[in-house]
Amino acid sequence: MINAMKFKTLFLSAIFVFTGNCLAQVPTGDVLVRGGTVLTVTNGTLENTDVLIQNGIIAEVGENLSAPQGISVVDATGMYVMPGIIDAHSHIGISNVNESSAPVTAQVSVGDVLNPYSIAIYRALAGGVTSSHVMHGSANVIGGQNETIKHRWGLLDPDELRMADAPRTIKFALGENPTRVHGQGSNKRPASRMGVEYVLRETFAKAERYQEAWAQYEEEAKSNPRAISPAYNSQLEVMSDILTGDILIHCHSYRADEILMLLDVLEDFGVDHITFQHVNEGFKIAPELAEFGASASIFADWWAYKFEVYYLTAYNAAILTRNGVLTSINSDSGELNRHLYHEAAKSQKYGGLSDTEALSLITINPAKQLGIADRIGSIEVGKEGDIAIFDRHPLSIYAVNQKTIVDGLIYFDIERDADDMRLSVDPESPIETVVLHTHDDNHRCLHEGTLDLYDFLESNQ
Secondary structure, three states: OHHHHHHHHHHHHHHHHHHHHHHHOOOOOOOEEEEEEEEEOOOOOEEEEEEEEEEEEEEEEEEOOOOOOEEEEEOOOOOOEEEEEEEEEEEOOOOOOOOOOOOEEEOOEHHHHEOOHHHHHHHHHHEEEEEEHHHHHHOEEEEEEEEEEEOOOOOOOHHHHHHOOOOOEEEEEEOOHHHEEEEEEEEHOOOOHHHHHHHHHHHHHHHHHHHHHHHHHHHHHHHOOOOOOOOHHHHHHHHHHHHHHOOEEEEEEHHHHHHHHHHHHHHHHOOOEEEEEEEOOOHHOHHHHHHHHOOOEEEOOEEEEEEOOOOOOOHHHHHHOOOOOOOEEEEOOOOHHHHHHHHHHHHHHHHOOOHHHHHHHHOHHHHHHHHOOOOOOOOOOHHHHHOEOOOOOOOOOOOEEEEEOOOOOEEEEEEHHHOOOOOOOOOOOOOOOOOOOOHHOOOOOOOOOOOOOOHHHHOOO
């Protein structure tokens, strides 16, 4: 009979082997992008430069590169070549967003509900976005695990969307969303911001005791084959992996006070890696975030859509960056994610960021926050062949993406774009009187379980 410790090890190993075998089949391509202005992000701007991608990997970057026989060539003369854009907070490509049945649902994962048919993936490609951090919603203090995907539109196996071996991440949420969903929605904790802290501390403490129990068992089992293992708990397994640093926290947050609260909690439990999402009041506590080593993934200019997000400034990204906080711009939207280069440009306008600093907000910085900067986020030899080609500098309001390449394969080409593909309709068909909704555009992560300002005013008339 296999004891519990061996079963746990074998079970997890089988999952990783199975997933790895699935991902090994993802197709890659070869292409030479010739003569563009290459915005490497990490190594400056290179004029009239070629980028050679072979087997999905950037093989060479330089002038007048020779095209291997049979390789396709893309003429980028007069165009701008940049790393594929990375959306650090998205909900596209999944069929469910929230498991809202309890304040802690760490055991679930949006990776189990990937939907390769989601048209939002194609729309993202149209905006030069090659990867998304697909997140659980914000109904829970400690929500489900997230999934980092590549936008391989047309591949129909959900596993082929996964970015192989990307670090595991999980969604936390502070403030009104979990308190309304649970406190007001089902009369269970947390019903207040102090209740949110209690749930965090209680759950981390349970995970510590769970770790200690397994450590004691494993030590006893060395000399006692009859040692009895603790009961396996999938939720506490995940929490234990957070404590050991094997899972990275990404936390929905707005107010400065609650952000500081979570920093105190993490410090008490020895967790030193977190990316705060939204972070509307990050500009108020930028030095504290930098001192802790926390990252911030923010909106360029969204605020005041409910009471707890009343305060923000369009200078948020610049203030955080100038204080040494690793900062990215995200969409949290199936529509806005194809405009992330516009969002980066807004942050340049309001704060005087350089071109490289602004582009870093949507490329290398989110890659660092997701633990994948050694693979994507800049144009460098040895990195994966994910790039976007624009007709003008991507920080220009007039810029339009022309081609998007993932793993060396062209997944979006504006010259071969089907009629109204991004709308998924026939432009010549009669217009019916219907209203179409998709889960991607109606997930309400921002408002989860809450009243926005207009709802509140209407309900109190």
